[in-house]
Amino acid sequence: MLDLEVVPERSLGNEQWEFALGMPLAQAISILQKHCRIIKNVQVLYSEQTPLSHDLILNLTQDGIKLLFDATNQRLKVIEVYDLSKVKLKYCGVHFNSQAIAPTIEQIDQSFGATHPGVYNAAEQLFHLNFRGLSFSFQLDSWNEAPKYEPNFAMGLASLQIPHGAMVKRMHIYTGNNLQETRAPVMPLACFLGNIYAECVDVLRDRAGPLGLKLRLLTAACGPGVMTDAKVRSIERSIYFGDSCQDVLGALGSPHKVFYKSEDKMKIHSPSPHKQVPSKCNDYFFNYFTLGVDILFDSTSHLVKKFWDQIQELLGHPMEKPVVLHRSSSANNTNPFGSTFCFGLDGSVCVSVPSNVLDTVLCRMFTITFLSGYNHLKLRIIV
DSSP, rough: EEEEETTTTTTTEESSSSEETTOOHHHHHHEEEEEEETSEEEEOOSSSTTTTOOOEEEEEETEEEEEEOOOOOOBEEEEEOOOOOGGGETTEEEEESSSSSSSSSHHHHHHHHOOOEEETTTTEEEEEEEEETTEEEEETTTTOOEEEETTTEEEHHHHHEOOOOOOOOEEESSSOOTTOOOOOOOOOOGGGGTEEEEEEEEEEEEEEEEEEEEEEEEEEEOSSTTTTEEEEEEEEEEEEEEOOOOOOOHHSSSSSSEOOOOTTTTTTGGSSSGGGOOOOSEEEEEETTTTEEEEEEETTTTTTEEEEOOOOSOOOSSSSEEEEEEEEEEEOOOOOSSEEEEEEEEEEEEEEEGGGGHHHSSEEEEEEEEEOOOOTEEEEEEE
8 A cells, every 4th residue: 555645736655756746747657667566557548539628647546546637738737536545645744544544524624724614516415625736525425414504604605514524535636726727837846857848849941841940948957966946947959950960969968769760661652762772771760758859860971861849730631642651560560550641731741640549659649741852850749
């Protein structure tokens, strides 16, 4: 059973790890992977029909915890503990919920002190006791005595006389005073961990086509000598087609991973494919996961050939029927995407994958490729 510290309006965690509001989805998944022997049976919940209209949820079924992420920016918005019998909880180092301590209304009042009058939801038969960044829900249908509801108490604020021994059914941690209107906060300093994140990525182009990318980056100092009042800094960097490895490293730093291509099944659609001579070397990507950008380098010249980036809008209607790209015969026979469709747009190519593989890869991706002579600028939309 997990033993966790509750920090209102901030986090839920222990000395080894912490789920912090504003944390990126990938960082939460990394925590779950690292502690997979302790945190088991994690479900991914999402809306297949309208993925951007509903939160993306990581459900820790063994521990009775849900992590709700904003579907657009993929940052942690709400932490919900929906089964308090599966977890130990403490506040300021003192337990208010454990096998020996029941989370009654008296215990909550003793641990957290006075609060505003509670709110009764007749439809849900739930009484909500709210603090800033923290709320507790009490189930009423199990009470022997009907609750005494006073709708005109204290200048219009509703109050409810709660019977002794009423138990907490759910607990929520969020930002602000209203759970229904809360939003995912900006990423906290503790989540940067020395990484740089992209706040905005713009395509640089002229009349001839795309030239490169301009990135507005966010960074925060880290390390044992960092002042407690350290702030997030914003910097701008630009990279262009034809940049060398050294140029990209100087602008963006070391990549998180380098990936070498094994084949290119789209080259048959390039001009005069019969003139292409098989290369003895493989092109390779610099993967910048926290920026959402992959940069492809030519294996011979070691110059930039292609970018990726996350964008959120479609670029128009296809000009003709799509080209079907199927990778089942590749060396990687476990590819979950299956067939993909390459749609020709005005000066670009859009590559889409089926949405029914979302539960496998956690996201649905569209890839936009801008054509610039013999170069390509590929942008990936994660929705």
